Amino acid sequence: MQTRRVNGYDMAYLALGEGRPLVCVHGTLGDFRTFAAVLGPLSRQHRVIAVSLRHFFPAHWDGTGDDYKIAQHVADVIAFIEQVEPRPVDLMGHSRGGHIAFRIAQARPDLLSKLVLAEPGGELDATLEAPSSVEPASRAARILASVEKIRAGDLDGALKNFYEGIEGEGRWARLPAVAKQQLRDNVFTLLGQVGEDRKPYSRQDAHSIRTPTLFIGGTKTTGSLAVVLRALSAEVPGAQLAMIEAAGHWMFDQAPQAYSKAVIDFLAA
Template identity: 70%
Template structure:
């Protein structure tokens, strides 16, 4: 593990392999360990740099303070990439990290060569989805999970979050290592309730100029597949890949296929 001083914070990251840089951004409750299943294959062709965002493991945050914001994490990733050579870099984000990567591509396309969005998280505004009731789903789940965590019921809060994305009973079936990673980052849910994340708009999607690949799991539940279906047609030239038999953490459930898809896209 290494660190870079970014906007007054020491951002931890893993740096493995050689070649053109591929910066990887984890999602909610993740950290640089999120990408363990694919670090080996990806690092055979790229220098893979997996970051831990502000307040995630190895920090054990207490949930206090007001700097857990979407804008702060986007600014941190931009400042981090600005210190990486050579540029432009390839950028890959999963879930909430996909939202961050999307916003980085909006703000600083000059830093990026290609963009991979693995089921990016977030909400859609009325220009992309005229049916707002579904928009409450992710926010309500985060709030319910965060309330449990704040009351000291860590596993109860994580169960609400995990089962809501990967299906009923997923938390119970998860392995010990996966559960521990989520526990290590549980209090970041408290910050996420008030992160001020803006919904995607059609104009946002149409502003993305970086060559983009969307990757999804064929069996992912909930609202996330709809995010990809709404965004991908509006991003000029975007490619989409769906991995059969996998869900939201598709790079853990089908790592070989995920790596083949990503590496082919980055090489094209």
Template identity: 65%
Template sequence: MQTLPVNGYDMAYLEIGAGPPLVCVHGTLGDFRTWSAVYGPLSKKHRVIPVSLRRFFPEHWDGVGGDYLMAQHVADMIAFLERLDAGPIDLMGHSRGGHIAFRIAEQRSELLRRLVLAEPGGELDRSLDPAADLGPSPRAARIVSSAEMIKRGDIDGGLAIFCDMIDGDGAWARLPALSKQQLRDNAYTLIGQVGENRQPYTRSGAESIKTPTLFIGGADTPGALPVVLRALAAHVPGAQTALIAGARHWMFEQAPQEFCEIVLAFLGEA
């Protein structure tokens, strides 16, 4: 593990392999270990650089403080890419990390060569979904419930609510012990996420993306995430879309070989 100081915080990351840099940004409750199932295949052709965002493992945060914000994580990642000084890089983000990667592409496209968004998280505004509610979504309400349980000390209960919401009923129970422990290591970040002030995606934002973009997801992912993926992919210029049969939101764990084949083919395009 290495660290790089960005915006007054020592961001932890790994470097695996050699070649063009591929920076990987984890989602909610994740960290640089999120991508462990695909380190090997991706690092055969790339210098794979998975990061841990501010307040995530290896830090064990208590959920107290005001710097767990979407804008802060976006700013941290931009500073991280600048500090790498590796030229335009390939950037891959999953879920909440996909949201962060999307915002970087909006704000600083010159830092990027290609963009991979694995079921990016977030809400759509009415320019992308005319039926979008103005208030909190049912998914946001479930996150609040999960965070409240964690705050009361029921870590596994809160994580079960979150995982089952994302990947279907019984998702938490199906997880192997190692995956459950990684989520527990980051459980208190869910408390921060409740007040992170994440803004919805807009059609003008999607249309502004200049970076060649791949949207990848699980064909069996339930809920709102596939809706977000389709809406963004329809408006990001020239975007490609790939869905992995039989996989859900953590598709790179459930179908790592197919995931890597799709991503590497996209990154290898001239």
């Protein structure tokens, strides 16, 4: 593990391999360990740099303060990339990290060569016409329910509620111990997601992306994550879409070979 000073914060990261930099940004409850299952394959042709966002492991945040914001994380990753050589870099983000990567592509396309978005998190605004069958408040309700459990001291209950809201009932019990511990290490970051001012995606946002983009999804992912994936991949100019069979939201853990191949083929094209 190494650290790099960005915006007054020591951002932790792992780096391995040689070649064009591929910066990887994790999602909710993740950290630089999130992409562990695919770091080996991806680093055969790239210098893979997996970061931990502000307040995530190895930090031990208690949820206090007002700097847990999408805008802050976007600014931090931009400042981090500005210190990476050579540039432009390839950028890959998952879930929350996909939202951050999308906003970086909007704000600083000069820093990027290619963009990989694995089921980017967030909501759609009215211009992207989210289907009425998807409840727009479902993510917020899931976060609030988990936050209530954290404040009551039921940390595993909070994680189970959040994880199974995405992957389905009964999946928490089947999650390996190592994966559960990573989520536990970051559980208090859920507190920061209440009122973090995450802006929804618009059609104009999608049309503004000019970096060559690959969207990746799992065929078993349902709900708003699947809706956002389909909407954005249809609107970002020239975007490609790869679907990982028999995988859900954490598709790089569930099907690492297929995931790695999709990313490697896109970056090599």
